[in-house]
Amino acid sequence: MMGSHDVLIIGAGTGGSIAARFAAKSGLDVCLIDRKPKESVGNKICGDAVGNEIFDYLNIPHPKNEELSCHIKGAKLYPPSMNSCLTLVDPKQAGYIINRLEFGQRLLNEALDAGVKSFLDETMALDLIYKDKKVAGVKVKTKNGERQELRAKVIIDASGFYSPIRKKIRSPLIENDILKEDTILCYREIISFPFKDQEVRDPEYISIILDQEKAPGGYIWYFPKNESSVNLGLGTFLKHKNILKNNYKQHVFNQFINTSEVEILSSGGGVVPVRRPLWSCVEDSIMFVGDAACQVNPLHGGGIDPSMRAGFMAAQTAIQAFEREDFSKKGLWKYNHNIMTTLGAEFAPLDLLRMVLQALTNDDINFGLERNLLTGEEILEISSTGGLNLSIMDFAVKAFKGLARPNLLLDLNYLRLRMQEITKHYKHFPEGFNFEEFTRWREKTIQIYDNLIKIIIRSRNKDILLRSEIYG
Numbered sequence: 001m002m003g004s005h006d007v008l009i010i011g012a013g014t015g016g017s018i019a020a021r022f023a024a025k026s027g028l029d030v031c032l033i034d035r036k037p038k039e040s041v042g043n044k045i046c047g048d049a050v051g052n053e054i055f056d057y058l059n060i061p062h063p064k065n066e067e068l069s070c071h072i073k074g075a076k077l078y079p080p081s082m083n084s085c086l087t088l089v090d091p092k093q094a095g096y097i098i099n100r101l102e103f104g105q106r107l108l109n110e111a112l113d114a115g116v117k118s119f120l121d122e123t124m125a126l127d128l129i130y131k132d133k134k135v136a137g138v139k140v141k142t143k144n145g146e147r148q149e150l151r152a153k154v155i156i157d158a159s160g161f162y163s164p165i166r167k168k169i170r171s172p173l174i175e176n177d178i179l180k181e182d183t184i185l186c187y188r189e190i191i192s193f194p195f196k197d198q199e200v201r202d203p204e205y206i207s208i209i210l211d212q213e214k215a216p217g218g219y220i221w222y223f224p225k226n227e228s229s230v231n232l233g234l235g236t237f238l239k240h241k242n243i244l245k246n247n248y249k250q251h252v253f254n255q256f257i258n259t260s261e262v263e264i265l266s267s268g269g270g271v272v273p274v275r276r277p278l279w280s281c282v283e284d285s286i287m288f289v290g291d292a293a294c295q296v297n298p299l300h301g302g303g304i305d306p307s308m309r310a311g312f313m314a315a316q317t318a319i320q321a322f323e324r325e326d327f328s329k330k331g332l333w334k335y336n337h338n339i340m341t342t343l344g345a346e347f348a349p350l351d352l353l354r355m356v357l358q359a360l361t362n363d364d365i366n367f368g369l370e371r372n373l374l375t376g377e378e379i380l381e382i383s384s385t386g387g388l389n390l391s392i393m394d395f396a397v398k399a400f401k402g403l404a405r406p407n408l409l410l411d412l413n414y415l416r417l418r419m420q421e422i423t424k425h426y427k428h429f430p431e432g433f434n435f436e437e438f439t440r441w442r443e444k445t446i447q448i449y450d451n452l453i454k455i456i457i458r459s460r461n462k463d464i465l466l467r468s469e470i471y472g
Contacts, residue, residue, distance in 0.1 A: 003150070003151070004137075004151040004152065005029045005030065005031040005117065005118065005150070005151070005152045006023075006028040006029040006030065006152060006153055006154065006318075006322065007020075007023045007028050007029070007030045007031070007152055007153070007154045007155075007156065007318050008030075008031045008033070008137070008138060008150050008151075008152035008154070008155045008156070009023070009030065009031070009032045009033070009155075009156045009158060010033055010125045010138065010155070010156070010157045010158060010159045010163075010165060011033075011034060011157070011158035011159035011160060011289075011290075011292070012032055012033070012034035012036075012041045012104075012108050012111070012119070012121075012158075013034075013041070013042070013044065013104065013158060013160070013290065013307065014103075014104065014107060014290070014304050014307045014308050014311070015158040015289040015290035015307030015308060015310055015311035015314075016032065016034070016156065016158030016159075016289065016290075016311060017032075017041075017104070017107035017108050017110070017111045017311070018058065018107065018111075018307075018308045018311030018312055018315070019156050019158060019289060019311035019312070019314045019315045019318075020032045020111040020114075020116050020315075021107070021110055021111040021114045021116075021315075022114075022311075022312055022315035022316065022319075023156075023315040023318050023319065024111065024114045024115040024116045024117070025114045025115060026315075026319045027115075028318065028319065028322060029117050030115070030116045030117055030118075031116075031117060031118040031119075031120070031150060031152065032111065032116050032118070032119045032120070033119075033120040033121075033123040033125065033140060033150070034119075034120075034121055034122075034123065035122065035123065035124045035125075035159075036121060036122065037121050037122055038108070038119070038121040039105075040101075041104050041105065041108050041121070042100055042101045042102070042103060042104010042105050042107070042108065043100060043101045043104065044100055044104070045186070045188060045268040045269060045270050046100065046272075046301075046302075046303070046304070047188075047206065047221060047223050047231060047233075047300065047301070047302055048069065048097050048098050048099070048100050048223065048225075048231055048304075049072060049095070049096070049097055049098075049206050049223060049302055049304070050063075050095050050096055050098055050304040050305050050308075051094060051095035051096075051305050052094060052095040052096065053094075053095070053305075054095075054305045054308050054309060057309065057312075058308065058312055060110070062096070063096050063098050063103060066099060066102045067098055067099055067102045067103045067106060068096055068097075068098060068099070069096070069097040069098060069099055069224075069225045069226050069229075070096070070097045070203065070224055070225060070226050070227075071095070071096060071097075071204070072094065072095060072096065072097055072204055072205060072206055072224070073089055073094050073204045073205055074087060074088055074089030074090070074094050074205055074206075075087075075088045075089075075205060075206045075207075075208060075299075075300065076088070076202065076205045076206070076207050076208070077208050077210065077299070077369070078207060078208065078209045078210065078369075079209075079210060079362075079365045079366045079368075079369040079370060080209070080210065080211040080212075080213070080214075080362040080365060080366055081366045081370065082209065083366070083370055084369050084370045084372075085207075085369070086369060086374075086375065086379065087205075088379065095305075097206075097223060097224060097225055097231070098304075120140075120142065120143075121143065122142070122143035123140050123141070123142050123143060124140060124141045125138050125139075125140055125157075125159060125164055125165055126138075126139045126140060126141055126147070126164060127139045127164070127168055128165060128168055128169060128286075129149060129151065130170070134284040134285055134328075135155060135169070135283065135284055135285040135286045136151055136285065137149055137150050137151035137152060137155070138150050138152075138155060138165070152285075153285065153321075153322070153327050154285060154286070154287070154318045154321060154322075154327055154332075155285060155286045155287075156286070156287050156288075156289055156311075156314050156315075156318070157286060157287070157288045157289065157292050158288075158289040158290050158292060158307070158311065159292055160290070160291045160292055161178075161183075161270075161271060161272060161273055161291040161292065161294075162271075163288070163291075163292035165286075165288075165292070166278075166288060166292055166293075169283060169286070171280070171283045172435075173279060173280035173282075173283060173329070173438070174278055174279065174280050174281075174283060174288070175278055175279060178273055178275070178294065179275075180237070180238050180239070181237075182273060182274060182275035182294075183238060183271050183272065183273050183274065183275075184217060184218040184219075184235040184236060184237060184238070184271070184272060184274055184301065185218075185235065185236060185237070185238050185240075185241050185244055185269065185270075185271050186218070186233055186234065186235040186269050186270060186271070186272055186301070187233055187234055187235075187244050187245055187248050187267075187268070187269035188221075188231060188232060188233025188234075188267070188268070188269065189231075189232055189233065189248075189253070189264050189265075189266065189267040190225060190229060190230075190231055190232075190264070190265040190266040190267070191229060191230055191232055191253075191257060191262050191263070191264060191265070192228060192229040192262065192263040192264075192265050193228045193229065193259060193261065193262060193263075194228070194261065194262075194263055195259075195261050196227070196228045197259050197261055198257070198258060198259045200224045200225075200226075200227060200228070200229075200230055201222065201256075202222075202224070203224040203227065204224075205224075206221065206222075206223045206224075206300075207221065207222040207223070208220070208221055208299065208300050209221070209222070210357055210365050211251075211362060212358075212360070212361060212362050212365070213362060214234070214247055214251035214252075215234050215235060215236050215247065215251075216236055216237055216240055217236055217237030217240070217358050218234065218235030218236040218237065218274075219234075219235055219299075219300065220233070220234050220235075220251070220252050221233050221234075221235075221300065222256060229265065230256075232252055232253065232256060232257070233248070233252070234247055234248045234251070234252050235272070235274075235301065238271070244269070272291070272296065272301040272303075273291060273294040273296055273301070274296065274298045274299075274300075274301050274351075274354060275294055275296075275298055275347075275351050275354075276294065276298070276344060276347050276348045276351045277293050277294050277295050277339060277340070277343060277344050277347065278293050278294055279442055280329075280336055280438070281293045281295075281310075281335065281336055281339050282329050282332040282333060282335055282336045283329050284327070284328050284329050284332075285327045285328070285332075286332075287314045287317065287318070287332055287335050289307060289310045289311050289314050290303060290306070290307030290310060290311070291303055291307070293310065293339075295307060295310050295339070295343050295347075296347070297347060297350060298347055298350045298351040298353075298354040299350050299353065299354055306343050306347075309342070309343065310339060310343065313335055313338045313339060314335055317332055317334050317335035317338075318332075320334065329433050330432065330433040333430075333431075333432055333433040336429070336433075337429055337430070337431050340426050340429035341426060341427050341429055344426040344429065345423050345426035345427045346423075348422045348423065348425075348426050348445075349379075349418075349419035349420075349422050349423050350379070352415060352418055352419050352422060352448075352449070352452055353374075353379065353415065353419065355449075355452065355453070355456070356411065356412075356415050356452070356456065359456045360408075364405070364408050367405055367408060368405075368408060368412060373408070373409060373412045374412050374415070374416065378416065379419075411455060411456075414452070414455050415452065418448055418451065418452045421448055422445070422448050425441075425444060425445065425448065426445075428441075429441060
């Protein structure tokens with residue numbers, strides 16, 4: 001079971017299982033490890049939403065039977081007043097609410113059926129092995145407590161946000177640690193109404209509520225599970241962890257649950273990233289997938305779809321690396337390019353939007369969303385195309401609606417321009433590895449962030465550090 005393999009994949013979640021499946025299907029010798037017992041793989045605290053497009057993209061079966069909780073059309077983003085919402089409907093949001101354990105078990109078993117040579121459960125990655133200053137393997141602790149070495153020509157780290165591998169990699173390209181400001185601490189419960197004496201609200205949409213008083217820096221979510229149960233939770237900045245559960249009980253549970261006849265099916269919490277992907281998701285002989293690479297939607301932290309997409313891209317890149325016998329970052333750079341021009345181009349503008357929303361007051365959020373100063377259609381168009389066509393009449397209407405808060409109107413218009421700019425910038429991520437070219441691209445990205453944050457500081461008088469100071 002131990003020894004040398006073609007590909008070593010750390011983490012058997014959605015991203016890792018997909019990567020293992022397609023790498024093994026191509027004939028590569030794949031070793032897949034996970035820190036959980038096999039029967040618990042897939043059991044994770046999350047929102048459980050995944051779009052339908054990814055299944056057609058991967059050409060794998062859609063969720064059904066015990067995997068499927070319900071169908072959803074999209075996402076709705078609410079201000080604190082709950083009097084309006086931004087409706088986001090596209091193929092990535094329309095899809096399913098899944099039962100996480102059953103879905104995870106299916107993906108794992110399909111990976112094993114595809115030809116994964118070794119699956120080691122209850123095995124924890126500890127550290128990287130280097131040879132000639134390049135990653136050559138991973139030190140692990142097995143279920144019997146032994147410390148072993150697993151070696152591979154390509155390593156795919158899909159071990160989650162707290163990845164010990166990312167923290168220990170020696171690289172000028174990859175952040176070892178993630179800023180606290182780019183994460184939120186979440187707590188959620190799966191709540192059932194056994195007597196069906198409460199209706200599930202808006203059962204075809206996942207709902208996100210922005211409220212800087214009840215969920216500072218984060219959001220409240222209300223996701224349907226089926227006709228008689230919901231996934232209800234709250235996320236907030238880490239510095240508010242001492243009041244997280246109290247805020248959840250007082251402002252979420254008590255607000256949305258109006259019957260005493262409930263059953264708590266599951267509860268728990270954790271930290272999730274809400275930001276753009278890592279600067280680079282590759283180094284020599286290694287690629288990062290899913291939460292380990294911060295490949296999540298910054299507005300709500302959803303990561304199932306992007307992790308599956310990234311897992312497939314990583315597997316395809318690994319296959320091509322073996323065909324060329326080039327396992328350097330230059331040989332794996334195509335994965336980086338694919339990630340940045342797709343997920344990066346989609347999530348970077350949403351990251352800017354997230355930062356602005358976190359800096360606004362509840363009054364500003366209510367005013368802006370209730371008057372459609374920034375619409376769901378505009379956000380989706382910017383994220384998908386990098387452009388936005390607003391006529392003179394559109395601008396005039398927005399200006400008229402925003403007269404009562406001209407600074408907010410200007411801020412949101414500036415945000416719109418920066419969102420367009422960063423989307424186009426990500427779509428021009430360097431195609432091949434060149435350190436100087438990559439550095440220029442990264443510096444330009446930081447400049448876009450800095451330009452936006454300067455406006456936030458100036459117009460809102462917020463004490464926010466510039467990203468250039470943070471990143472050095």
